[in-house]
Amino acid sequence: MAVAEESHFGRAAARLGMAQPPLSQRIQRLERELGVRLFERTSRQVTITKAGTLLLVEARELLARSESLMAAARRIRDGESGLLRAGLSPDIAGETVAALVADFQQRHAGLELELHELSTAQQLARFASHDLDVGLIHHPCDVSGLELGPVLRRELGVLLPRDTAAAEFDEVPLASLAGYDLILFPRAGAPVLYDDLLTTCARNGYTPTAVRHGQGASFVRGLVLSAKAVALSTRDAQPADTGHRDPDLVWRPLAGAPLAWRHSAAWPRGHGDAAVSAFAEAATRALRTTAGAIDDTPSRPLHLRPAVEYWL
Template sequence: MENRPEIEFRQLRYFVTLAEELHFGQAAVRLQIAQPSLSRQIQLLEQQLGATLFRRSQRQVQLTPVGQIFLEQARLTLEQHERTIEITRNAAQQQIDVLTIGFEPCATFHGLLAVAKQFAQDYPQIKLISHQLTAPEQHEAVRRGRIEAGFLHPPVDAPGLVYEKVLEETFLCALPTSHPLARRRRIALEALTDDAFILFPRSLAPACFDIIYELCHQAGFRPKVQHETSDLNFCLNLVASGTGVTLVPACARERQVQGVTYRELSRATPQVESGFLRRSGEPPTLAFTQLLALWRAHAADCH
């Protein structure tokens, strides 16, 4: 098959204008080009198509039947071309950056809600999409590019991934406001030996879970888990109802739930670290850098 040069949109505009004017001189004026140039482009177009589009005489120019068919299609092509350009330009003007992250369920205790709210206020042009995922699910999602970063607890030992520390927190006790110990400024953990605990499954946040059990072990008891839930909001509501007590990271105190009182522990507690997992070897996007800075600032305020 003979290879013919590709037809340009410019040639289609020339053809449509000439088909509407049916006069080379008037069409050239309308197109703001020289008449010989228009004639050459129409001849080239006919050669490329292998068809005669116009009948020419000294007195008039007429479309051939093939020219009539080509005119309809050329107009459709040009209209679609213009629509495509307009839609793309409009999208560019109204474009919203998208940042997709994952988070462990316990992230709500580490400032997620406050940070998400502040991020929306500071960067309304960025759409934040978040997915609740376990640590292994986040590893896979980051590797496959389904999320840009994942908020979790270390350790992170995975090739191709890098960890960005966000905060370190101690633990507080969350107990019913009606609890006798709620009147104290600080609480000795051993004073909760006989209290029912409300905890979350270890699979939800292994680092936090292990620290809580280690703290109780150091205080000489094993927590009596009355209720286990993966919904941390429900956990605080259960505390408010008097069902039991729980231990939470320090940033959780911003979650003001009626009937829940937060108290520091009398002994220093181990700190739990949280941060973001992302792909190594790739510079972070501006949107992620902004979220990271905002979360770190929020963590500093918590202290």
């Protein structure tokens, strides 16, 4: 392009910041590679050939695409463009999801966010297979090979039939739930958390008569109403107060706040680029503002427990 526009090797070399002989050699090498003559040379001037004129259009397009490619790479590097594959656990309320997405898009409009509803176990598996870039996981779990954002805590309460004795408490002691089944997410979704919840229940005087599995709000509601069962959930997971209370169910906090969801953003170690950081920050802000999550410094390590401890 420079030689064609200047019609002079000396001026083109000066424009490109190089010596004239290497430029002449590169033009000759390009002509050999393309199999056509690009310029007619005399001692006084350089004239572009017909073939060179035709290929000059293609050359300009290639250079423009090259510059566009480099600009896109810089945006991806800086977290401004590209695709980010992210996972969220099923218990994250819709209001939190909406706040996270809005925050992320406002700050990083050029970056496409591909959200997947995945349990902690599924997220860990996808990290290992390189099919997920970042996620919001439950603790405790195996975090080897991962980097983590701040750990946030959401207190768990209990969803129970309105006409039960325990519903009369402002804060429900776990021991008062004796005789009720417990509805939990399937153990495969977060096995260490599952065992940790049952261990804590047992230590606080509540060993469920049976554990039933369910996650969908309507399904869980049906089990609570029909199976003499209770479910654990956070306050933000309950429908917003519109003046129409559920006539059959009530949510109460647990006395002493013994149970909680603990979350943090997580991503494979060494892959925390700007896009991942943007998601982690948006998720943390959304949990704090919509779900009442607070920073958590656990009194004990979030370690992996023996799977049968809650039976002891």
